[in-house]
Amino acid sequence: MSHGTALGACRALIVRDLALLWRRRGDALNPALFAVMVIMLFPFALGPEPQMLGRIAAGTVLVALLLAGLLSLDALFRSDLEDGSLEQLVLSPHPLPLLLACKIAVHWLTTALPLLLAAPLLGELLFLPPQVLGTLMAALALSTPLLSLIGAVCVALTVGMRRSGMLLALLVLPLYVPVLIFAAGACDAAQQGLPVAAPLLWLGAALVLALVLAPLACAAALRISLS
Amino acid sequence: MNSPAPLEAPALLQARGLAYLRNDEPIFGPLDFALYPGEVVLIEGDNGSGKTTLLKVLSGLLAPSAGSVLLNGEPLTLARLSHQVALLGHLLGIKAELSPLQNLRFAIGLGGLRPGITPHHALKSVGLDGYEDVPLRQLSAGQKKRVALARLLLVPAALWLLDEPYANLDREGMALVNRLLEVHALRGGAALITSHGAYAYTSGTPRRLQLHAPAEKAA
Numbered sequence: 001m002s003h004g005t006a007l008g009a010c011r012a013l014i015v016r017d018l019a020l021l022w023r024r025r026g027d028a029l030n031p032a033l034f035a036v037m038v039i040m041l042f043p044f045a046l047g048p049e050p051q052m053l054g055r056i057a058a059g060t061v062l063v064a065l066l067l068a069g070l071l072s073l074d075a076l077f078r079s080d081l082e083d084g085s086l087e088q089l090v091l092s093p094h095p096l097p098l099l100l101a102c103k104i105a106v107h108w109l110t111t112a113l114p115l116l117l118a119a120p121l122l123g124e125l126l127f128l129p130p131q132v133l134g135t136l137m138a139a140l141a142l143s144t145p146l147l148s149l150i151g152a153v154c155v156a157l158t159v160g161m162r163r164s165g166m167l168l169a170l171l172v173l174p175l176y177v178p179v180l181i182f183a184a185g186a187c188d189a190a191q192q193g194l195p196v197a198a199p200l201l202w203l204g205a206a207l208v209l210a211l212v213l214a215p216l217a218c219a220a221a222l223r224i225s226l227s
Numbered sequence: 228m229n230s231p232a233p234l235e236a237p238a239l240l241q242a243r244g245l246a247y248l249r250n251d252e253p254i255f256g257p258l259d260f261a262l263y264p265g266e267v268v269l270i271e272g273d274n275g276s277g278k279t280t281l282l283k284v285l286s287g288l289l290a291p292s293a294g295s296v297l298l299n300g301e302p303l304t305l306a307r308l309s310h311q312v313a314l315l316g317h318l319l320g321i322k323a324e325l326s327p328l329q330n331l332r333f334a335i336g337l338g339g340l341r342p343g344i345t346p347h348h349a350l351k352s353v354g355l356d357g358y359e360d361v362p363l364r365q366l367s368a369g370q371k372k373r374v375a376l377a378r379l380l381l382v383p384a385a386l387w388l389l390d391e392p393y394a395n396l397d398r399e400g401m402a403l404v405n406r407l408l409e410v411h412a413l414r415g416g417a418a419l420i421t422s423h424g425a426y427a428y429t430s431g432t433p434r435r436l437q438l439h440a441p442a443e444k445a446a
Contacts, residue, residue, distance in 0.1 A: 004339040012336020016322070016329065023324040023362075084318025091314055092337040096443060099337075227289050 007016040007149045009094040010102045017071055020079075034112045035068040039122045050127040057126035058136050058187035059138075064122065065115045066142065067145060072111040073151040074168055076103070086159075092224060097215035100222070104152045104215070112144040126211070135190035139183035143205040149207075149214035150175050156221035179206070235326060237300050239264050239287065239311075239386055239417045244294035247277065247284055254280045255292055255438055264385070264415040269422055272438030277367040278421035279317065282388045282437065285419065286314040313338070313384035315392060321376040323364040327355055327374045330363065331381060338382040349377040353403060376407060385427050387418040441443070 042060055043053060080086040089099055105157060119140055123133055154171045158164035187198040231264055238261040246256025255277030262268055283289045285296055296303040298311060315399050319381040321330045331346040352360055362373055372395050384397050392404045409416055419436075 004336060008335050015336075016325070016333040020322060020324055045438050064405060079322075081317070083322060084316055084320035087288060087314065087316060087318065087323065087331065088320040088334070091312065093339070094337070179354060 001016065002071055004094075006094040006098055007054045009092060009099060013089075013099055014103050015107055017103060018110075021110050028110060029037075029066040031072045031116070032118045035064045035115055035122060036125075038064040038067060039125050041078040042177050047222070048116065052110055053192075054127040054129050057123055057128035058132050058191070059127070059184050060126055061122045061136065062139070062180060062183050065098065065112075065119065066180060067114055068115055069151065070169060070172060070176075072107075072163055073148075073155055073172070076107050076152055076155045080158050081225075085098060087226065090223065096219040100152070100156075101211075101215040104148055104218070105166065107152070107195070108145050112148055116140050116144060129191060131193075132187055132190045134185050135196045138196075139186045139203065140201055142200060143179050143183045146179050146203065146207045146210050148211040149178060150179070153217045153221055156218045156225060158225075159222070160225035173204050179203070182206075183221075193224050209219065231387055238262060238297070239266075239299060240419075241297040241300075241444045242285070243297070244295065245284065245287065245291050245296060246293040247280055247283075248292040249280075249372050256291075256435075258309065260436060261415045264417055264421065265412045266434065267412055267420065267434055268434045269420050270436045270438060271422055276438040278438055279390050282314065282316070282390050282419065282421060286312050288314070291410075292376060308358070310360045311385045313379050313382050314389050315375055315379060315387070315389045317390055321363060321371065321374055321378070323371075324362060326360045326362055327366075327377070328359045330374060334378045335375045335381055338384070343381040344381060346377070346381060349380040350374075352380065354388055354399070357411065369397060369400055372396055373400065373403070376404065379411075385416050387416065390417060391421055 006073070040049070040058070046052060046056075059104060077086060080089065090096060092099065103114060119137060120133060128136065151172050154168055158168050158171065161167065163194045182199045182202045186203070189196045189199065240262040242258050242260050244257040244259060246258070249253045257283070260268075270278050280289065284291050285303075287296075322333075325333075327350055327441060328346055331349065332439065335346070347359065350356065353371060354377050355373055355377065358370065363374065366374070373390075376392070379389075387408075389404075393401050396404065408420075411418060
């Protein structure tokens with residue numbers, strides 16, 4: 001009798017989650033559309049002066065993408081909990097943190113990556129200064145996986161509750177603040193022509209730390225939620 | 228309930244003083260029992276007597292409040308979940324958006340494959356021939372249950388924990404469950420089945436484990 005390999009289990013999980021997303025592909029664009037809508041609200045509220053919008057562009061794009069990511073976060077484990085797939089995942093002979101890392105990776109690829117690709121367009125809508133775009137993209141590339149990983153731990157904690165949407169936001173947003181500060185700091189430095197390496201390196205370090213620790217915390221939180 | 232233990236065959240599953248409390252309310256226990264290879268045991272009890280909770284504790288999903296579970300003589304802990312247990316709960320653990328074949332392939336990837344069987348064979352033996360690629364949401368509740376039963380056939384688990392396996396099934400489906408259980412027992416596997424009384428296990432006289440709601444116990 002063979003239990004298969006952990007790698008095989010990860011592949012099966014990724015294939016299944018991608019197949020599920022393909023079935024629900026109509027929903028996949030929603031976070032990106034939400035981010036575009038939020039971005040469009042700012043010129044309406046603050047007026048269309050390019051100079052002012054250019055100054056707030058990077059920060060606005062960061063916040064819009066953060067909120068869009070937050071909206072899609074609740075779906076990470078919800079359907080798996082409702083149909084019992086989560087129990088089967090926990091009972092599988094393979095390391096749960098590894099499987100959850102795969103789930104989070106698929107989630108990031110399918111919700112955050114489209115947002116990341118839309119970011120230059122969003123920046124253009126707000127007259128983002130061209131010299132900031134590179135830094136903004138680098139900051140987003142480092143911070144969106146970080147947000148997904150931190151968010152996943154909080155989702156795992158709240159998934160057992162019936163209506164956890166608002167609670168999840170209250171739990172996650174304070175944890176997102178440091179990430180936002182470093183990402184915005186990098187964009188700010190780029191805007192003033194200062195070196196941007198330090199905040200980006202901080203984000204990178206935090207990402208490495210989260211890559212290792214978040215799946216472990218997520219697994220522990222899920223076991224608590226299931227009991 | 229203790230059965231005469233043949234010394235040469237170790238118990239597949241053994242519960243020692245097993246109890247579970249939720250918010251200090253006893254759900255079941257303390258229970259002492261053993262399950263040997265080739266045995267099918269019915270867990271009987273009224274609604275709320277803790278049958279489902281007992282299965283969750285035995286599978287390792289819940290940590291017992293007292294006592295211990297031994298699998299092949301080794302303690303079962305939350306950190307080291309057993310690889311020999313297949314749980315079929317009220318929630319079937321299958322995806323409505325995917326086809327039976329996709330669901331089974333995922334189950335194999337996650338839990339491994341018993342030698343000598345393919346997903347196609349398993350679907351055929353639960354009577355879902357021709358439904359391989361139909362999305363599950365188009366199938367009836369009984370057919371979904373059959374997909375979950377096909378998963379049991381594929382995954383190499385010696386111990387089956389089945390929560391109300393007869394629910395939603397027609398007469399033929401119940402016979403199918405009995406057939407699967409018989410084959411599993413003959414192979415040296417064991418199964419624990421919950422039922423709220425209207426059980427349909429007909430082959431032989433299985434051992435029974437009676438659970439009572441805590442209120443009754445106090446009376």
